[in-house]
Amino acid sequence: MEVVIPPKKNRKMRREYGKDLYKHRHLVENAFLHLRHRQGIATRYAKNNTSFLAAVQILCIALWLNIS
Template sequence: MDALGNPVGFALTGGQAHDLAGADALLPDMAADALIADRAFDADARVLEPLAAAGKAAIIPPKQNRKQKRDYDRHLYKARHLIENFFAKLKQFRAIATRYDKTARNFLGAIHLAAAYVWLI
């Protein structure tokens, strides 16, 4: 997502897959200087270390069970609602919310079409 909450890339994963599977696909090509994400992305080897090596900031609150707590920018983290708002708008499309398409290719195409519509309005 960009600073306005508009999508800049998509990666389709299985419904049972963890959020980090999508992060593995999207993070190497990330052009932004910072990543704002929820606690599910608080993974040292898969998210935090690659971002630090690339010189990018990680605005991710630490998990409750983390042994070494790390700090994050709470003020900047408040902008994460823009991402949630986009997904709420995307789910207004019935075919997206219920996944009518049988193939992943068609479903991803429907997501791209709905996202373009949301971006334009």
């Protein structure tokens, strides 16, 4: 296991953490946060997994286009 979360700033003994891994983790957490704020995805009761996955993928593409 590798430490990913950075230590607090007031910690006396600094410890190492994976800065690149933390950046990727932060991006993934923000993506899930945006997905949860969309009511169409958060409360979607699709009849099958394929249509739900398609809706999530379309929203992820839309998020990616706005961010980039």
